[in-house]
Amino acid sequence: MLKVPKDFDSNIYSKWAEESIYTKKNTKRSKSLISCIYQRINKYGNKEIKKYFEIKSEVKTKTNVKLALEDRLKSEAVIKNLLLGNPAEISNIEVLKNNAALFKPYFTEGLYPKFRTEFGREINRMLGFRSCPYCNRAFVFTPIRNKEQKIASRYESDHIFPKETYPYLALNIFNLIPVCATCNLTKNNADIDFFNPFEDCWENEDNPVKFKWGYKNKSQNIIPKAEDIDVFIDYGNNNKFKCASEALGLDEIYKLHKSEAIDVVEIAQKYSDSKLVEISKYFDGSKNGILALKKDLLGPNLNPEEFHKRLLAKFIRDIAEDVGFVDRDDIL
Numbered sequence: 001m002l003k004v005p006k007d008f009d010s011n012i013y014s015k016w017a018e019e020s021i022y023t024k025k026n027t028k029r030s031k032s033l034i035s036c037i038y039q040r041i042n043k044y045g046n047k048e049i050k051k052y053f054e055i056k057s058e059v060k061t062k063t064n065v066k067l068a069l070e071d072r073l074k075s076e077a078v079i080k081n082l083l084l085g086n087p088a089e090i091s092n093i094e095v096l097k098n099n100a101a102l103f104k105p106y107f108t109e110g111l112y113p114k115f116r117t118e119f120g121r122e123i124n125r126m127l128g129f130r131s132c133p134y135c136n137r138a139f140v141f142t143p144i145r146n147k148e149q150k151i152a153s154r155y156e157s158d159h160i161f162p163k164e165t166y167p168y169l170a171l172n173i174f175n176l177i178p179v180c181a182t183c184n185l186t187k188n189n190a191d192i193d194f195f196n197p198f199e200d201c202w203e204n205e206d207n208p209v210k211f212k213w214g215y216k217n218k219s220q221n222i223i224p225k226a227e228d229i230d231v232f233i234d235y236g237n238n239n240k241f242k243c244a245s246e247a248l249g250l251d252e253i254y255k256l257h258k259s260e261a262i263d264v265v266e267i268a269q270k271y272s273d274s275k276l277v278e279i280s281k282y283f284d285g286s287k288n289g290i291l292a293l294k295k296d297l298l299g300p301n302l303n304p305e306e307f308h309k310r311l312l313a314k315f316i317r318d319i320a321e322d323v324g325f326v327d328r329d330d331i332l
């Protein structure tokens with residue numbers, strides 16, 4: 001699971017939420033996403049919810065327009081916090097939790113599909129993230145057939161806190177991460193909200209999660225065959241990742257990548273240290289020269305911050321470390 005950078009410019013979303021236009025069917029009346037949510041809560045919210053959002057219906061009279069407008073600005077600031085605040089903190093707010101079912105119509109029905117269509121692609125552009133942070137096995141864009149039956153591309157996003165359980169976080173920009181279609185489907189509404197790719201990753205300094213390989217049978221083959229080896233994920237004592245991996249089926253699916261592990265093992269066996277030293281003499285003979293050769297052999301994007309640019313990059317890097325071809329600290 002790869003770490004997704006969260007230092008992107010969320011002002012783009014803030015501006016969009018304030019200016020996006022939701023036009024009512026068969027009328028010319030239109031409103032922004034924020035005012036749309038405000039009106040829904042004002043109309044259907046219970047007393048407790050209205051209090052939380054500072055919606056005071058008693059000041060909504062013609063004689064008190066100024067006060068009503070001020071109150072509305074306060075309410076909209078509270079709504080804005082649901083769109084741009086820290087989802088981990090928001091998810092714990094009692095009044096929202098207790099009224100979760102009530103929130104569905106305010107944040108999901110009609111609003112989420114439009115948000116997804118208009119802003120989904122923008123989220124991925126802002127993050128610049130290419131492969132799925134959950135599995136690193138597929139890209140975050142996928143082909144779909146549009147209404148005209150033409151093939152178009154779609155960007156998948158997952159709600160870290162599922163929108164079924166936390167509908168008030170359905171439109172929160174930090175609750176959405178780009179993922180592949182398979183992980184989105186497998187995770188569905190699985191309760192792994194304890195795992196947040198904006199905060200956690202496989203490369204955790206103290207307790208990294210690593211892909212490993214080992215011989216299953218005593219092999220006669222110099223270069224192992226798929227039936228000779230096992231590949232597995234070593235979680236150390238990192239239970240959080242183990243649970244998240246189970247929900248996404250990663251242990252099982254990575255067992256199908258033995259041939260990619262063998263490719264790395266083969267490179268390591270063919271290119272011993274002494275052979276690399278010999279070859280590097282044709283270049284500059286330095287340790288950097290040897291590392292550069294290893295990089296050429298293994299391919300690009302094998303440093304943690306680049307993993308998202310290449311499918312299986314984390315897997316390839318880990319197997320290369322496990323077979324002793326590169327060290328954990330090597331910058332490739």
Ligand SMILES: [Zn+2]
Nearest residue numbers: 132135180183
């Ligand atoms: Zn995935």
